[in-house]
Amino acid sequence: MTVVFKRPESLLDVPFHYCPGCHHGIIHRLVAEIIDELGVRENTIGVAPVGCSVLAYDYFNVDMLEAAHGRAPAVATGVKRVHPDSVVFTYQGDGDLAAIGCAEIIHAAARGENFTTIFVNNAIYGMTGGQMAPTTLIDQVTTTSPYGRSLQNTGHPIHVCELLSTIESAVYVARVAVNNPANMTKAKAAIKTAFQHQLNGDGFAIVEVLSTCPTNWGMAPLKANKWLEDNMMKVFPLGVYKSLEVKKDVK
Amino acid sequence: MAEKVLMKGNEAIGEAAVVAGCRHYFGYPITPQTELTEYMSRRMPQVDGTFLQAESEIAAINMVYGASGAGARVMTSSSSPGISLKMEGISYAAGAQLPCVIVNMMRGGPGLGSIQPSQSDYFQATKGGGHGDYRLIVLAPNSVQELVDMTILAFDLADEYRNPVMILGDGALGQMMEPIVFPVIDKKPIEKPWAAVGMKKRKTPNIINSLFLKPEKLEEHNQVLQANYKKITAEQVRFEKVLTDDADLILVAYGITSRIARTAIDIVRSEGYKVGLFRPISLWPFPSAPLQELGQSAKAFLTLELSAGQLVEDVKLAVNGVRPVHFYGRTGGMIMSPKEVAEQIKKVLSFEGGK
Ligand SMILES: Cc1ncc(C[n+]2csc(CCOP(=O)(O)OP(=O)(O)O)c2C)c(N)n1
Ligand code: SF4
Numbered sequence: 001m002t003v004v005f006k007r008p009e010s011l012l013d014v015p016f017h018y019c020p021g022c023h024h025g026i027i028h029r030l031v032a033e034i035i036d037e038l039g040v041r042e043n044t045i046g047v048a049p050v051g052c053s054v055l056a057y058d059y060f061n062v063d064m065l066e067a068a069h070g071r072a073p074a075v076a077t078g079v080k081r082v083h084p085d086s087v088v089f090t091y092q093g094d095g096d097l098a099a100i101g102c103a104e105i106i107h108a109a110a111r112g113e114n115f116t117t118i119f120v121n122n123a124i125y126g127m128t129g130g131q132m133a134p135t136t137l138i139d140q141v142t143t144t145s146p147y148g149r150s151l152q153n154t155g156h157p158i159h160v161c162e163l164l165s166t167i168e169s170a171v172y173v174a175r176v177a178v179n180n181p182a183n184m185t186k187a188k189a190a191i192k193t194a195f196q197h198q199l200n201g202d203g204f205a206i207v208e209v210l211s212t213c214p215t216n217w218g219m220a221p222l223k224a225n226k227w228l229e230d231n232m233m234k235v236f237p238l239g240v241y242k243s244l245e246v247k248k249d250v251k
Numbered sequence: 252m253a254e255k256v257l258m259k260g261n262e263a264i265g266e267a268a269v270v271a272g273c274r275h276y277f278g279y280p281i282t283p284q285t286e287l288t289e290y291m292s293r294r295m296p297q298v299d300g301t302f303l304q305a306e307s308e309i310a311a312i313n314m315v316y317g318a319s320g321a322g323a324r325v326m327t328s329s330s331s332p333g334i335s336l337k338m339e340g341i342s343y344a345a346g347a348q349l350p351c352v353i354v355n356m357m358r359g360g361p362g363l364g365s366i367q368p369s370q371s372d373y374f375q376a377t378k379g380g381g382h383g384d385y386r387l388i389v390l391a392p393n394s395v396q397e398l399v400d401m402t403i404l405a406f407d408l409a410d411e412y413r414n415p416v417m418i419l420g421d422g423a424l425g426q427m428m429e430p431i432v433f434p435v436i437d438k439k440p441i442e443k444p445w446a447a448v449g450m451k452k453r454k455t456p457n458i459i460n461s462l463f464l465k466p467e468k469l470e471e472h473n474q475v476l477q478a479n480y481k482k483i484t485a486e487q488v489r490f491e492k493v494l495t496d497d498a499d500l501i502l503v504a505y506g507i508t509s510r511i512a513r514t515a516i517d518i519v520r521s522e523g524y525k526v527g528l529f530r531p532i533s534l535w536p537f538p539s540a541p542l543q544e545l546g547q548s549a550k551a552f553l554t555l556e557l558s559a560g561q562l563v564e565d566v567k568l569a570v571n572g573v574r575p576v577h578f579y580g581r582t583g584g585m586i587m588s589p590k591e592v593a594e595q596i597k598k599v600l601s602f603e604g605g606k
Contacts, residue, residue, distance in 0.1 A: 043449040045321065057458045063447035065320045066460040068343050071313040074305065078317025078325070079447065081275060081301040086449050104313070107306035 008032035010041045012061045021221020023211035024053050024120060026178045030188045031091070031118055032060060034195055044087040045079050047072040051093035052126040052213075070101020073108035076115045087198060088115040095125040098134040098158045105164070105206075112169030112203035116194045119160060119206055122213040123232055130216030134158040137235050142216070157235060161208050165241035172197050172205035173242040177233065179210070179225050190240070202244065210236055253432050260395045261425040264354055264418065265290035267402035268326050270433050272440055273352070274300035275325040277314035279307060281333045282366040283422035284356035288328065308333040312340030312353075319349040320459035322446030324406055328354035330422070331372050332363065334380070341415055342381025345476070346461025350409035352402065353387070354418045356425040359584040367584020368422035370506060373561035376419050377535040384473055386480045388416040388487065389534040391505040395429035401532075403434065410441050412483055419534060421557065423507045423586065480536075489532035490541055494520070498527030499605035500596060501545050503566050504555040505531050508587070512555055515592035524606050526596055531562075539569035546574045551603040553577045555592060557585075575603060 007013060010032035016025045035041050041062055048056040050069035057064035067075040072090035080088045097105050097119050105117065124142055125131040131144040135157045139148040149157075165173040172194050176187035187209060194205035210232050212224040219227060258266070265287050268276070276291040288304070295302035301318075305311035311327050318325040329337060334355045344351055357372045359365040374380075376389045388408050390401045398420065405416040447457045463469035491509075494516060495501060504512040509530040516526050529545060529552075531538050546552075551574055554563040563578040570576050579595045581587045600606060 042451050045447050045449055047317070054462060057456070057460060061450075061456060063450055063457045064459070065317060065447050066347070066458070066462055067316070068313065068339055071309065071316075071340070074310040074313035075317035075320070077303070077310075078275070078277065078314035078319070079321040080317075081303065081314070082318045082321040082323040082325075083448060103306055104310055107310065111303075 008036045010035040010061050012059055014058060016059065017055060018052065019215040021212060021214040021224055022052070023122070023178050023209070026184065027118065027120055027209050027211065028056065028059055030178070030184065030191055031089070033188065034192045035062065037192065038195055038199065040087045040199070043085070044089070045083065047076045047079065047088070047090040049090070049092040049096040051096045053091055053093060053120065054127065056091050070096050070099065071104055072096070073101065073104040073113070073117065077108055077111070077113050080113060080115050084114070087195065089118060090115065091118045092120065093126065094119070094121045094123065094133045094135040098160055106167065109164050109167045109170040109204045109206070114198055114201055114203055116198050117206040118191065119208040120211045121160070121208050121236065122211040124213050124216050126213045126216055130213070137231055159236065161206070161241040164206055169203050170206065170242060171203040171244040174240045175208040175210065175236060175238050177210040177228065177238055179228055210238070253435055255430045255432055257428055257430050258395060259286060260398050260420065260427050261286035261356065262290045263395050263399050263431055264328070264402050265294055266433060267399040268352070268406070269294055269298055270436055271324065271403040271406040272436070273324045273326050273406060274298060275318045275323045276301065277303050277305050277311040277318070277325070277327050279305050279311050279329065279333060281330045283358055283368070283425050284328050284330045284354065286425070287354065308336035309339060312337040312344070315351045316340055316344050316347070316349060319344065319351045320347065320447050322443045322448050324440070326352040326354070328356070330356045330358045331360050331369070334372060334375065338375070338381040341387065342383055342385060343461055344415045345381070345385035345387065346383060347459050348413040349415065349459065350413050351415050352405045352409055352418065353415055354420070357419065357421045359582065365584040366422065368507060368557060368586060369582070369584060370421055370508065370556045371558035371561065371582065372419070373534065373556070373558060376417050377537070377565070385476060386535055388412065388414055388483060389419050390416065390489070391419050391532055391534050392424065393506050393509045393530065395427055396431045398424065399431050399433060403436065408487065412479055414479065414483070419506070421507050484536040487533055488536050488538045490538035491530040491532060492541070493528040493530070495527035495529060495545055495549070497525050498548070499525045499550045500600055500603070501549045501552050502526060502528045502555055502596070503531070503542070503552055503562065504528065505534060505562065508555050508557060511587055511589050511592055514589035515596060518589060518593045519596050524596060524600060537565045537569070539565070542566065542569040543571065546570050549574065550605055551575045551577060551599060553579060553595065553599050555587065556580045558582060
């Protein structure tokens with residue numbers, strides 16, 4: 001009998017703690033499938049964030065480090081400088097990456113650090129119970145923007161891909177979603193491209209994945225998916241923001 | 252045999268790290284330790300190592316966390332305000348049991364303070380600074396040669412106990428030039444089977460982590476840390492005693508202050524005062540027992556520091572009320588002179604009796 005579908009080897013056989021309808025689980029799986037397909041599992045070192053995916057190290061079947069809130073890019077920099085031939089990735093939420101760790105991601109990109117960042121944007125702080133994130137949409141209600149995020153008070157959401165694509169040493173910057181099978185396929189292709197850039201030694205690559213947080217958005221999973229399509233995708237358009245083909249002379 | 256060279260304290264630390272096998276340095280400039288950062292930027296590429304000027308001290312210490320977690324001998328350095336920023340990462344490194352060496356060449360505070368020498372980060376270094384129940388091994392050299400020897404020792408202790416080690420110096424030590432000898436090291440680096448290096452053929456992943464969501468597990472982890480601290484306390488207490496046998500008064504001082512104290516002792520001894528010096532070398536673990544023992548022969552203690560009084564609390568705890576503990580300190584980057592200390596000695600002795 002031929003096996004047509006199975007758990008990726010890069011994913012441990014343990015149930016996720018994520019809420020029903022949350023996209024973190026899908027994104028984990030895509031990352032694991034890519035690590036399998038590239039055959040690099042035994043040479044991969046992951047860095048987990050602080051946020052709902054804080055336990056990512058319990059799920060990936062690779063060596064991992066747990067980083068302080070926002071510091072994953074600095075931790076990954078340390079790892080990669082020690083093992084330049086390993087495959088290093090960070091997995092970060094929007095609070096982690098765009099708020100407290102904003103400097104770390106910008107400077108890792110600016111240095112052209114040769115690792116891959118998976119950036120999960122759900123427009124809210126999931127783990128701490130639904131507070132406003134730098135990616136929260138204008139008028140979006142959260143527990144710390146109970147009247148809706150006010151432009152006057154807190155400004156515009158941060159567009160991470162647009163921002164990082166202005167950085168010369170970032171070689172691949174893409175925003176994807178996993179709201180339907182077609183987009184999942186595209187997301188997987190983008191994640192694969194990002195890892196391939198690392199294998200080529202090209203420099204920094206990031207894939208932003210738009211994601212739902214049904215629990216803190218206060219929506220059933222399908223409605224959350226719809227809200228992502230109707231609202232988030234307008235503010236955070238999908239697409240490849242930057243893609244450099246050629247290997248640069250980094251080192 | 253290795254020859255004598257004349258070197259500045261900050262640079263000597265850098266070369267000592269190279270001798271110790273450190274090949275990864277992450278830092279951020281701040282006076283009065285910048286020569287170390289600059290030295291590493293020249294030296295690391297020559298030994299196929301990494302020098303990286305981070306975007307902040309926060310990033311630097313987290314790079315250290317990553318490099319240490321990946322099994323490397325790694326160092327960072329800074330001065331007081333920068334060390335405050337590193338405290339987040341230091342707590343995480345202690346929590347995840349990561350060996351690394353952190354140099355603090357203290358300057359005056361609080362806040363931006365000054366760039367002059369100080370010892371006012373003693374509490375921060377020895378009592379925590381970051382959150383949680385953790386300890387750093389804290390070594391306090393008092394010469395450029397000791398900066399070298401203790402930097403090398405620091406890497407060994409860090410690896411042996413899987414704990415961050417801090418070299419606590421001050422601006423004066425970092426700027427001072429003295430003749431030194433670099434020892435030749437032939438020790439093999441210890442194995443780190445716990446490091447995150449990629450699984451290779453290993454069956455289960457290695458995880459570097461300080462998160463334990465279950466209270467039972469976190470308490471268990473804290474007990475592991477505390478047991479390690481207990482072991483360190485039993486095995487790594489370091490101190491020096493000078494002319495203490497017949498002393499009525501014991502000066503207690505570390506680092507640069509201990510050298511000033513030593514000169515002051517010569518001054519007052521020539522006048523017939525019986526004064527000795529107790530110098531804690533490991534500030535944590537603090538040499539409480541040997542200090543307490545001196546309370547049996549001496550009449551009193553005088554703690555000298557470049558701070559408003561921090562070390563003095565540990566001296567009082569050690570002496571435990573058996574003898575009076577006096578204090579003299581300067582702050583703001585002011586360095587006490589041996590003459591000034593001699594006057595303090597006479598003042599205390601005229602009060603406590605002696606000579
Ligand atoms: C230094 C620090 N500040 C704050 C927190 C609390 N905290 C934990 S998770 C989190 C938000 C995470 O949100 P995000 O990165 O968007 O990830 P999500 O949970 O939405 O997946 C915060 C603020 C922390 N752990 N550490
Ligand atoms: S709180 Fe939100 S982000 Fe976190 S697991 Fe639940 S749905 Fe996902």
